Amino acid sequence: xxxxxxxxxxxxxxxxxxxxxxxxxxxxxxxxxxxxxxxxxxxxxxxxxxxxxxxxxxxxxxxxxxxxxxxxxxxxxxxxxxxxxxxxxxxxxxxxxxxxxxxxxxxxxxxxxxxxxxxxxxxxxxxxxxxxxxxxxxxxxxxxxxxxxxxxxxxxxxxxxxxxxxxxxxxxxxxxxxxxxxxxxxxxxxxxxxxxxxxxxxxxxxxxxxxxxxxxxxxxxxxxxxxxxxxxxxxxxxxxxxxxxxxxxxxxxxxxxxxxxxxxxxxxxxxxxxxxxxxxxxxxxxxxxxxxxxxxxxxxxxxxxxxxxxxxxxxxxxxxxxxxxxxxxxxxxx
Amino acid sequence: xxxxxxxxxxxxxxxxxxxxxxxxxxxxxxxxxxxxxxxxxxxxxxxxxxxxxxxxxxxxxxxxxxxxxxxxxxxxxxxxxxxxxxxxxxxxxxxxxxxxxxxxxxxxxxxxxxxxxxxxxxxxxxxxxxxxxxxxxxxxxxxxxxxxxxxxxxxxxxxxxxxxxxxxxxxxxxxxxxxxxxxxxxxxxxxxxxxxxxxxxxxxxxxxxxxxxxxxxxxxxxxxxxxxxxxxxxxxxxxxxxxxxxxxxxxxxxxxxxxxxxxxxxxxxxxxxxxxxxxxxxxxxxxxxxxxxxxxxxxxxxxxxxxxxxxxxxxxxxxxxxxxxxxxxxxxxx
Numbered sequence: 001x002x003x004x005x006x007x008x009x010x011x012x013x014x015x016x017x018x019x020x021x022x023x024x025x026x027x028x029x030x031x032x033x034x035x036x037x038x039x040x041x042x043x044x045x046x047x048x049x050x051x052x053x054x055x056x057x058x059x060x061x062x063x064x065x066x067x068x069x070x071x072x073x074x075x076x077x078x079x080x081x082x083x084x085x086x087x088x089x090x091x092x093x094x095x096x097x098x099x100x101x102x103x104x105x106x107x108x109x110x111x112x113x114x115x116x117x118x119x120x121x122x123x124x125x126x127x128x129x130x131x132x133x134x135x136x137x138x139x140x141x142x143x144x145x146x147x148x149x150x151x152x153x154x155x156x157x158x159x160x161x162x163x164x165x166x167x168x169x170x171x172x173x174x175x176x177x178x179x180x181x182x183x184x185x186x187x188x189x190x191x192x193x194x195x196x197x198x199x200x201x202x203x204x205x206x207x208x209x210x211x212x213x214x215x216x217x218x219x220x221x222x223x224x225x226x227x228x229x230x231x232x233x234x235x236x237x238x239x240x241x242x243x244x245x246x247x248x249x250x251x252x253x254x255x256x257x258x259x260x261x262x263x264x265x266x267x268x269x270x271x272x273x274x275x276x277x278x279x280x281x282x283x284x285x286x287x288x289x290x291x292x293x294x295x296x297x298x299x300x301x302x303x304x305x306x307x308x309x310x311x312x313x314x315x316x317x318x319x320x321x322x323x324x325x326x327x328x329x330x331x332x333x334x
Numbered sequence: 335x336x337x338x339x340x341x342x343x344x345x346x347x348x349x350x351x352x353x354x355x356x357x358x359x360x361x362x363x364x365x366x367x368x369x370x371x372x373x374x375x376x377x378x379x380x381x382x383x384x385x386x387x388x389x390x391x392x393x394x395x396x397x398x399x400x401x402x403x404x405x406x407x408x409x410x411x412x413x414x415x416x417x418x419x420x421x422x423x424x425x426x427x428x429x430x431x432x433x434x435x436x437x438x439x440x441x442x443x444x445x446x447x448x449x450x451x452x453x454x455x456x457x458x459x460x461x462x463x464x465x466x467x468x469x470x471x472x473x474x475x476x477x478x479x480x481x482x483x484x485x486x487x488x489x490x491x492x493x494x495x496x497x498x499x500x501x502x503x504x505x506x507x508x509x510x511x512x513x514x515x516x517x518x519x520x521x522x523x524x525x526x527x528x529x530x531x532x533x534x535x536x537x538x539x540x541x542x543x544x545x546x547x548x549x550x551x552x553x554x555x556x557x558x559x560x561x562x563x564x565x566x567x568x569x570x571x572x573x574x575x576x577x578x579x580x581x582x583x584x585x586x587x588x589x590x591x592x593x594x595x596x597x598x599x600x601x602x603x604x605x606x607x608x609x610x611x612x613x614x615x616x617x618x619x620x621x622x623x624x625x626x627x628x629x630x631x632x633x634x635x636x637x638x639x640x641x642x643x644x645x646x647x648x649x650x651x652x653x654x655x656x657x658x659x660x661x662x663x664x665x666x667x668x
Contacts, residue, residue, distance in 0.1 A: 066432070073418060077612065080414035084407060087435045096449070098400070099433040101421045115430070247613030254614075278411065278609060278618060279581035280588075 008048040017044035067303065068098045068116040070109060070126035076247070077275045078290065079127070082144070085296030086125060093304060095122070104185070106130040113139075123303045129187045142303045144295065146189045147314060155299045156190040158316040162288040163197025166242040166270045169286075169321050171205050173268055173328045175240025178202050180211035181223060181252060182244040190314075191244065194272055194288075198242050210238070224255055231267060232259045239267055246271035249285040253326055269326040283324030291317045342382040351378035401637065402432045402450040404443060404460035410581070411609045412624065413461070416478070419630030420459060427638060429456070438519070440464040447473075457637045463521045476637045478629065480523045481648060489633045490524040492650040496622040497531025500576040500604045503620075503655050505539050507602055507662045509574025512536050514545035515557060515586065516578040524648075525578065528606055528622075532576050544572070558589060565601060566593045573601055580605035583619040587660055603660040617658030625651045 014024045017040040026033045027041040044050075067090050074080045087097040098121060102108040109130040116124055116139075123140035126133075135141050135152060143154045170178060180195050195211060202209035212226055230237040243249040249271030253263050261267055264286075274289030276282060283289075294317050302315065323329055348358045351374040360367045361375040378384075401424050408414045421431040432455060436442040443464040450458055450473070457474035460467075469475045469486060477488045504512060514529050529545060536543035546560055564571040577583040583605030587597050595601055598620075608623030610616060617623075628651050636649065657663055 069433070074408065074414040074421075075411070075418050077409070077411075077414075080408045080411075080417075083414075083417070083433070084409050084435055087408075087433050088437075091435070097433045099403070099417070099421050099431045101418055101425070103422075245613075250612055251614070275612060278584055280585070284612060 008045075008050045010050075012048055013041060013044045013050050016048055017041045064122055065094060066096045066098050066121045067300075068100060068112065068121045068124045068126075070100045070102060070112050070124060070128060072102050072104045072127065072129060074101060078273050078292070081292045082127070082296060085293045086299065089297050089300040093300065095300075095304070102128065104129050106133075109133060125299045125303060129185045129189075131187050140303050142299045144299055145191060146187070149313075152313075153302050154190065154314045155295050155302065156314070156316055157290040157295065157319050159190050159193040159319075160197035160200075161316070162272060162290075162319040163194035163199075163242070164201045165197075165319065165321055166194075166272070166288050167198045167201025167205070167209075169327065169329075170240035170242065170268055170270060171201070171207070173240070173264075175268055176207060177236070177238045177240065178207055178209045179238040179241045180209060180244075181241060181248060182211070182213040183218075183220065183223070183248050184216060184244060186215045190316075191272075194242075194244050220251060223252065227252070227255060228259075231256065232261055236261065236267055241267060241269050243269065243271050246273040246275040246283075246285055246287050249287070249326065253285060264326050264328045268328055270321075271324075271326075274322060283322050285324040286327040286329075287322055287324055288319050289322050290319060342384045344384075346382055347375060347378045347384050350382055351375045398455055399428060400430045400432050400455045401634075402434060402446065402455045402458045402460075404434045404436060404446050404458060404462060406436050406438045406461065406463060408435060412607050412626070415626045416461070416630060419627045420633065423631050423634040427634065429634075429638070436462065438463050440467075443467060459633045459637060463519045463523075465521050474637050476633045478633055479525060480521070483647075486647075487636050488524065488648045489629050489636065490648070490650055491624040491629065491653050493524050493527040493653075494531035494534075495650070496606060496624075496653040497528035497533075497576070498535040499531075499653065499655055500528075500606070500622055501532045501535025501539070501543075503661065503663075504574035504576065504602060504604060505535070505541070507574070507598075509602055510541060511570070511572045511574065512541055512543045513572040513575045514543060514578075515575060515582060516545070516547040517552075517554065517557070517582050518550060518578060520549045524650075525606075528576075528578050554585060557586065561586070561589060562593075565590065566595055570595065570601055575601060575603050577603065577605050580607040580609040580617075580619055580621050583621070583660065587619060598660050598662045602662055604655075605658075605660075608656060617656050619658040620661040620663075621656055621658055622653050623656050624653060 010024050011021060014021045019037055019040060023033055023037050024041050027038050069083060069086050071079050071083055074083055090097045100112040102112060109128045110133060113124065113135060125142045125144065127144040128146060133148065141152050143152055145156045147154045180198050182195060199209050212223065214222055241252060243252055249269050253269055256263055256267060263269055269285060271285045271287040274287050275284050277284050298315055298317060344358050345355060348355045353371055353374060357367055357371050358375050361372050403417060403420050405413050405417055408417055424431045434446040436446060443462045444467060447458065447469060459476045459478065461478040462480060467482065475486050477486055479490045481488045514532050516529060533543050548556055575586060577586055583603050587603055590597055590601060597603055603619060605619045605621040608621050609618050611618050632649055632651060
């Protein structure tokens with residue numbers, strides 16, 4: 001094929017790859033085709049220097065330029081930050097965000113997806129708690145924090161690494177008796193790996209790690225009874241607690257302090273999420289910070305771009321630790 | 335006209351009112367028509383018992399079932415709660431929410447409205463800081479917190495009443511030297527009435543009220559310098575401060591406490607918004623609570639229903655006071 005001076009078109013890619021224009025379109029639009037075809041089209045596109053923004057233009061054809069965002073709620077800082085960042089990343093690419101709030105209702109989640117399919121949105125980015133969501137093969141779909149099998153890409157923070165980091169930090173701040181507390185959905189998700197990482201770190205350090213897990217419906221009383229017995233009434237059996245969210249960390253911190261346990265002097269606490277105090281740059285507790293902006297950007301990239309990331313089942317983005325007053329490292333260490 | 339047994343249709347309403355079907359459609363779809371026509375159509379609809387959900391069905395015809403929400407940001411609890419409640423109220427009516435985040439950029443706000451018009455959304459609910467937004471006459475538009483003249487309905491909390499209530503509370507808790515602090519946009523909006531209400535209350539009580547207003551770009555240093563001079567270095571010249579947001583209240587509270595001023599013993603503080611501490615039912619400070627759910631429901635009602643509310647220029651919804659630790663009333667009084 002002779003070299004062209006103008007920017008290569010999809011037709012050029014089809015000719016170079018020896019496939020039909022329809023096949024090229026399918027590949028660029030992330031509609032399943034045989035792996036061999038996908039490979040040939042990608043190679044041809046690369047060879048010709050077919051540009052990524054041309055991919056985006058390709059996506060545009062006969063498209064709604066709309067992506068559905070499905071989230072359980074917005075009144076928690078992690079979810080509202082995620083919605084803001086996702087909307088911003090979509091708008092930057094000329095896409096509009098159709099927002100669905102499901103309030104953790106699996107029926108509502110399924111209804112949203114059915115609705116999106118009927119309304120022919122270009123794709124879905126969802127953080128759902130539906131254990132058996134039915135997603136059409138042809139519908140571009142990116143999941144956040146929940147793994148639906150290898151055919152649907154999932155973007156999350158490095159939850160395992162974050163749990164491990166929380167363990168390393170507590171140990172480096174002098175903790176010898178670690179405890180993990182978790183409250184949340186009973187649906188299995190990426191955030192469950194926070195404990196796996198924490199437990200692995202503690203075991204590597206030769207420190208046995210206890211844990212207590214509650215589901216949303218259980219309330220918090222079992223935590224308080226456990227803390228009464230093992231931390232408050234006698235010399236604490238635990239001196240370092242990793243909680244699966246910042247929200248839980250605040251609750252535990254309040255409970256301990258109101259019962260005469262000093263935080264961080266007697267017990268150090270680390271949470272997960274990276275929530276900041278209203279109107280300030282201070283973290284509400286010492287925490288493992290989720291890279292919300294990067295997660296949103298990655299989810300949009302994976303959804304709208306025919307990138308190699310799309311063939312990954314799980315993309316975990318790096319987290320970092322931040323001081324927030326509930327550990328002994330202090331501001332100077334930040 | 336003879337009585338029909340089946341549910342009345344728009345055609346029946348047109349016949350009863352003696353107008354064309356197009357006029358009925360315009361009235362139900364909130365497209366401007368002469369006041370006489372509107373009156374006749376409404377009377378006919380009422381006489382025939384044409385149902386409100388039929389209005390909604392009428393709206394559906396050739397419609398996108400989509401409403402655009404334009405907000406400056408989501409990472410503040412007031413905005414995220416508003417977005418969540420608006421989305422919920424729309425979904426309850428079978429509408430979808432198209433979310434736009436403008437980051438306070440007037441160009442972005444205008445672009446969003448132009449985009450919505452091109453994409454034929456059924457209407458817009460917007461909280462914008464654009465002083466001279468151009469909104470088409472034919473496009474159903476409800477503004478939150480910002481008044482664009484009498485042709486566009488505006489929904490807000492009762493900001494004047496809230497300011498007055500803050501004054502009454504501070505005075506009833508023993509304050510004699512009131513101060514108002516405001517930080518925010520330079521664009522004139524409904525929230526500006528918070529000071530007017532506070533000032534009116536203080537004047538009625540014979541207490542002169544001082545105030546200090548800063549715009550976003552000014553930073554907070556002038557507040558700190560003012561507080562250093564009038565509150566911290568000598569016996570406080572002010573014993574009750576009303577701040578225009580909870581966020582500002584927290585900042586002022588932190589600053590005073592870190593400089594040895596006791597809150598609420600030396601100085602009492604009341605904010606505005608009704609923000610709760612993460613994961614709890616506790617307010618972050620004593621505050622005037624905005625009725626966010628009711629504001630969202632009202633905005634959606636006004637946008638989608640041919641109600642009398644639509645002809646109001648401004649709908650202010652009642653606020654209430656809540657204790658949050660920065661006043662001397664204490665929990666028992668709640």
